[in-house]
Amino acid sequence: xxxADIGQTIAKRxxxxxxxxxxxxxxxxxxxxxxxxxxxxxxxxxxxxDLFVQxxxxxxxxxxxxxxxxxxxxxxRARAIQGFTPTETATFxxxxxxxxxxxxxxxxxxxxxxxxxxxxxxxxxxxxxGLHSMETFQKSREEVIIRQQKEIAELSTxxxxxxxxxxxxxxxxxxxxERTQVVMENLLQSIxxxxxxxxxxxxxxxxTVDTLVAQHLLKTVAAARLMGADxxxxxxxxxxxxxxxxxxxxLNVVSKAxxxxxxGAALRATGRTVATIKSASGGSALSKA
Amino acid sequence: xNAPVTDTMPIQSSDDIVRVRQEVRRRAAAAGLGIxxxxxxxxxxxxxxxNTLDYGGGGIVRLEAVQDGARKGLRLxxxxxxxxxxxxxxxxxxxxxxxxxxxxxxxxxxxxxxxxAIESKPGEGTRVTIARWK
Ligand SMILES: Nc1ncnc2c1ncn2[C@@H]1O[C@H](COP(=O)(O)OP(=O)(O)O)[C@@H](O)[C@H]1O
Ligand SMILES: [Mg+2]
Numbered sequence: 001x002x003x004a005d006i007g008q009t010i011a012k013r014x015x016x017x018x019x020x021x022x023x024x025x026x027x028x029x030x031x032x033x034x035x036x037x038x039x040x041x042x043x044x045x046x047x048x049x050d051l052f053v054q055x056x057x058x059x060x061x062x063x064x065x066x067x068x069x070x071x072x073x074x075x076x077r078a079r080a081i082q083g084f085t086p087t088e089t090a091t092f093x094x095x096x097x098x099x100x101x102x103x104x105x106x107x108x109x110x111x112x113x114x115x116x117x118x119x120x121x122x123x124x125x126x127x128x129x130g131l132h133s134m135e136t137f138q139k140s141r142e143e144v145i146i147r148q149q150k151e152i153a154e155l156s157t158x159x160x161x162x163x164x165x166x167x168x169x170x171x172x173x174x175x176x177x178e179r180t181q182v183v184m185e186n187l188l189q190s191i192x193x194x195x196x197x198x199x200x201x202x203x204x205x206x207x208t209v210d211t212l213v214a215q216h217l218l219k220t221v222a223a224a225r226l227m228g229a230d231x232x233x234x235x236x237x238x239x240x241x242x243x244x245x246x247x248x249x250x251l252n253v254v255s256k257a258x259x260x261x262x263x264g265a266a267l268r269a270t271g272r273t274v275a276t277i278k279s280a281s282g283g284s285a286l287s288k289a
Numbered sequence: 290x291n292a293p294v295t296d297t298m299p300i301q302s303s304d305d306i307v308r309v310r311q312e313v314r315r316r317a318a319a320a321g322l323g324i325x326x327x328x329x330x331x332x333x334x335x336x337x338x339x340n341t342l343d344y345g346g347g348g349i350v351r352l353e354a355v356q357d358g359a360r361k362g363l364r365l366x367x368x369x370x371x372x373x374x375x376x377x378x379x380x381x382x383x384x385x386x387x388x389x390x391x392x393x394x395x396x397x398x399x400x401x402x403x404x405x406a407i408e409s410k411p412g413e414g415t416r417v418t419i420a421r422w423k
Contacts, residue, residue, distance in 0.1 A: 207310075207331075208310055211390060239328040239329075242325055243328050243332045246400040246401050247332065247400070247401065248396065
């Protein structure tokens, strides 16, 4: 039996196969999570089956197979992003086996040689697509995780504007290379956006400053300078200062004990000062807007 | 002196280095090291662990308590089966780096510890031992 006959068989029994496959998918819980709408699923199965028919019958089978793989990749990717499990995703492909086997059995039931050939051909294609589906799923999940990690890194170290032209970057936690990269890029971008003159990098919340962290700090200070901003490093705790001296690391940058002192220095350097108002009438000067 | 209790931790990723730092800090504090000594030793451990990963291609660290008369502290033995260090004198020179670093990890760590030793055979690997006590 030529592959074209499989295509003809499927095309002839299209309606029935779609119905069976739909049942299989629903029974397998494809819709139960609510992540997928009924209409979406119907479109997906129809598109897939039509491409499948082309892939096993046309002269342009190569092009059709590519299109089919593309389709599987899109469906799997979407499911990965929507939070489907690997099993739920793979089921989309594998649950088509039974309906196709049934259709072929009815068509070639007596011609067992043709039937076996047909079953083997269908199995081979579906298994290949199943693997492709899993690979795409896996890759997409990894992309999601990497994106989330970046988002967390950005969220956990916001660049804050303290005053016109004065930014602060409060660093908290372990500065591994990946996170440091994101943090530093954020700072440089904010310097450009705000046209900042001073950037205060506060390391009160950094537990360990080793030579790798120091190198990241040095690079950032140098890059900030190129963007026209001077850096002040604040919050170097005494034990960290001592350790850096023994390591032999010199940051060659203005440093202040804490963020408040650093802000004061930056204000003075930009011609401003913070003064106490003598005539303050006592009580809280802050009122709710 | 009792036989030291030894534990082993893997160093195969950046996350492992973070875990080693945390464990070293915990044990250093438990051994009674003050905050300055803890910070010095954790920083040295971070340097050597990073070298084990970056230059040694990964390895392990053994952690053992130092309990020698009045001395109470912590000893760490880092081992890898990487390319080894051709010249230890050169590697211990301030500023010497083959990996675009600051070149202060080994020399700086030596200044941060009470005990510091490197054994290395080109082609076989590297063992760095550091210890700090009260
Ligand atoms: N475990 C190791 N295996 C092989 N080479 C090492 C190892 N540790 C250090 N080195 C060598 O010693 C040099 C100096 O190390 P270090 O002082 O930590 O500076 P850095 O890490 O900045 O290069 C490294 O650049 C490397 O060539
Ligand atoms: Mg190093």
